[in-house]
Amino acid sequence: MSRFRGKRTFLILLLVLIGALLIGVAVGPVPIPPVESLKILLGLSDGGVQERILLDVRLPRVLLGLLVGWVLSISGGVMQGLFRNPLADPYLLGIASGASAGAAATIALNLDALPFALPAGAFLGAWLVVFIVYRMGNSASAGHIFRFDNYSLILTGVALAALFSAVTSFFIFTAQSEDLRKIIFWLMGGLGAPRWPYLMPLVSVAALGTLVLLVFSRDLNALALGEPMARHLGVNPQTLKKGLLFIVTLMTASAVAVAGTIGFVGLIIPHAMRLIVGPDHRRLLWASALAGAAFLILCDTAARTALAPAELPVGIITALWGAPFFLYLLNRSRRAMIPQGGVSL
Amino acid sequence: MTVIRVENLTFAYNSRPVFEGITLDVKAGELLALVGPNGSGKTTFLRAISGVLPVNAGAVYLNLRGESPRLVSTLVPKELARSLAAVEQEVHVEFDFTVREIVALGRLPHSHRLNPFSMQDKRIVEEAMERLAITPFAERSIQTLSSGERQRVFLAMALAQEPRVLLLDEPTAHLDLKYQIEIMELIRELADQSLTVIAAIHDLNLAARYADRVAVLSQGRLAACGHPRPLLTEELIESVWGVRVRVLQDRAGLWIIPQASSDLDNAEGDFSAVRASRD
Numbered sequence: 001m002s003r004f005r006g007k008r009t010f011l012i013l014l015l016v017l018i019g020a021l022l023i024g025v026a027v028g029p030v031p032i033p034p035v036e037s038l039k040i041l042l043g044l045s046d047g048g049v050q051e052r053i054l055l056d057v058r059l060p061r062v063l064l065g066l067l068v069g070w071v072l073s074i075s076g077g078v079m080q081g082l083f084r085n086p087l088a089d090p091y092l093l094g095i096a097s098g099a100s101a102g103a104a105a106t107i108a109l110n111l112d113a114l115p116f117a118l119p120a121g122a123f124l125g126a127w128l129v130v131f132i133v134y135r136m137g138n139s140a141s142a143g144h145i146f147r148f149d150n151y152s153l154i155l156t157g158v159a160l161a162a163l164f165s166a167v168t169s170f171f172i173f174t175a176q177s178e179d180l181r182k183i184i185f186w187l188m189g190g191l192g193a194p195r196w197p198y199l200m201p202l203v204s205v206a207a208l209g210t211l212v213l214l215v216f217s218r219d220l221n222a223l224a225l226g227e228p229m230a231r232h233l234g235v236n237p238q239t240l241k242k243g244l245l246f247i248v249t250l251m252t253a254s255a256v257a258v259a260g261t262i263g264f265v266g267l268i269i270p271h272a273m274r275l276i277v278g279p280d281h282r283r284l285l286w287a288s289a290l291a292g293a294a295f296l297i298l299c300d301t302a303a304r305t306a307l308a309p310a311e312l313p314v315g316i317i318t319a320l321w322g323a324p325f326f327l328y329l330l331n332r333s334r335r336a337m338i339p340q341g342g343v344s345l
Numbered sequence: 346m347t348v349i350r351v352e353n354l355t356f357a358y359n360s361r362p363v364f365e366g367i368t369l370d371v372k373a374g375e376l377l378a379l380v381g382p383n384g385s386g387k388t389t390f391l392r393a394i395s396g397v398l399p400v401n402a403g404a405v406y407l408n409l410r411g412e413s414p415r416l417v418s419t420l421v422p423k424e425l426a427r428s429l430a431a432v433e434q435e436v437h438v439e440f441d442f443t444v445r446e447i448v449a450l451g452r453l454p455h456s457h458r459l460n461p462f463s464m465q466d467k468r469i470v471e472e473a474m475e476r477l478a479i480t481p482f483a484e485r486s487i488q489t490l491s492s493g494e495r496q497r498v499f500l501a502m503a504l505a506q507e508p509r510v511l512l513l514d515e516p517t518a519h520l521d522l523k524y525q526i527e528i529m530e531l532i533r534e535l536a537d538q539s540l541t542v543i544a545a546i547h548d549l550n551l552a553a554r555y556a557d558r559v560a561v562l563s564q565g566r567l568a569a570c571g572h573p574r575p576l577l578t579e580e581l582i583e584s585v586w587g588v589r590v591r592v593l594q595d596r597a598g599l600w601i602i603p604q605a606s607s608d609l610d611n612a613e614g615d616f617s618a619v620r621a622s623r624d
Contacts, residue, residue: 086439086440218453218458224439225437225438226436229433231396233450233451278442278443278446279441279442
């Protein structure tokens with residue numbers, strides 16, 4: 001397979017991201033031509049209404065798309081590496097269910113009118129799940145060489161996801177009509193009506209998390225050989241998993257708290273990038289971050305223009321692209337696995 | 346000089362002992378073959394030596410030239426990996442890394458997180474690949490290689506670690522005759538260049554042919570340890586493996602031939618070479 005590993009790939013991905021940003025701010029009920037957008041962004045225009053629309057409505061939304069796409073894709077890449085499974089995603093351990101239950105509870109208890117209450121509820125719900133997964137992972141690992149083994153973690157995550165989905169369902173079932181609409185809307189995820197104050201915490205989490213994950217990206221490569229071999233190469237797999245899962249949780253929970261559970265981005269983007277830049281996490285995580293950011297901005301642009309003036313939840317668009325692509329990759333990887341298992345000399 | 350000292354090592358798995366009270370010294374440049382029936386604890390023993398498994402009792406000391414002996418269990422993994430390399434029996438690589446990328450992982454313990462590979466790291470990787478004759482497929486995906494080729498890739502990776510001690514779990518498993526010999530000769534050569542090698546080996550003939558000493562594990566205990574020639578007798582093999590064998594010797598070494606029960610009538614029969622007829 002030919003791989004594009006040079007700096008050129010990253011230049012192209014960066015250009016794609018910049019293009020997506022410009023499209024994102026230009027497209028809408030009031031079209032703002034890219035040249036005009038660029039002028040406003042650079043402070044060279046006094047475009048009046050256009051300037052206000054761009055800076056107050058579209059730019060925060062596009063930046064939110066960038067951040068959420070960035071964070072989910074890089075987290076997905078790390079989860080796939082940590083669990084040595086190309087079908088893993090940032091929500092593997094139940095973060096999405098925890099966040100949903102937290103958000104639903106906040107709405108049902110009528111706390112969502114308070115500033116920051118809804119993202120805080122979702123954030124706490126996500127952390128509650130991961131906290132339990134950690135506790136279980138440290139104790140229930142009988143039958144494995146290492147504590148904190150993948151099977152215990154994933155199975156605990158699956159069980160907790162079911163439990164917290166039940167909690168969410170309960171809140172949906174008992175909710176009054178207005179709350180019901182809010183809960184359903186939150187569950188579908190979206191980048192609508194972002195506010196600048198929500199962006200700042202996400203920016204710092206994304207920056208910090210990205211830095212840490214990139215520093216440890218080579219250790220993830222060693223983990224691809226399995227946990228005992230990683231240990232022989234000087235990487236402690238348990239410490240790596242605990243540390244990186246913490247960072248991934250922080251990033252994913254922050255993104256979900258602001259944008260809801262947007263699916264498929266964190267699964268598809270790292271997978272697709274692995275086909276393009278190869279499995280080396282030092283390149284893969286960068287490429288995933290850039291591509292994921294561009295992907296979500298474009299999906300969101302499509303979501304708010306497809307049925308304008310109505311807005312589709314962006315999760316519908318990502319899934320509409322993502323699910324068929326995922327099936328294609330699944331089919332492909334299954335075929336690729338046949339010779340791998342059967343060949344011996 | 347003793348490089349690895351194993352003292353009274355004991356490991357129990359959910360309170361079921363896998364091996365108990367094993368004491369063993371391995372010298373610099375020695376090739377020690379670890380033999381024993383399936384389930385005798387060879388893999389677990391190797392993992393205990395490499396520090397991957399926390400043992401219940403006893404200790405493993407790493408004693409390198411110019412340094413005082415150090416307890417393996419107290420070394421940071423990265424520090425340990427600079428002196429001790431190990432290759433597990435079946436390494437499954439997730440994702441299609443290239444051969445060069447896998448071998449380069451051997452430099453991980455030597456390089457700092459924030460620094461890219463130095464020219465020296467790159468040179469060591471290339472040399473390791475040359476040595477195992479895998480340079481021609483350096484850019485190929487590890488997933489496309491045969492078992493013998495993969496084994497050579499992991500050996501090259503271990504060599505790139507520039508270890509003083511090399512632990513190998515069944516390096517010749519799944520290999521055909523030619524590769525078995527090639528890999529064993531390479532391991533012998535490495536030992537002759539003062540690398541200390543401990544290898545679990547299933548095939549007694551290969552162990553007897555190439556190892557300086559064999560350590561026989563039986564039911565979690567060290568049944569015997571010493572030079573293959575006086576050690577591997579028909580009686581010892583029958584008592585440990587529960588199978589009748591003929592052990593013959595000539596100048597090249599020992600020939601250990603397992604016997605099916607139907608062979609027993611002919612147990613004292615003459616052996617002659619089997620060659621293709623000329624007709």
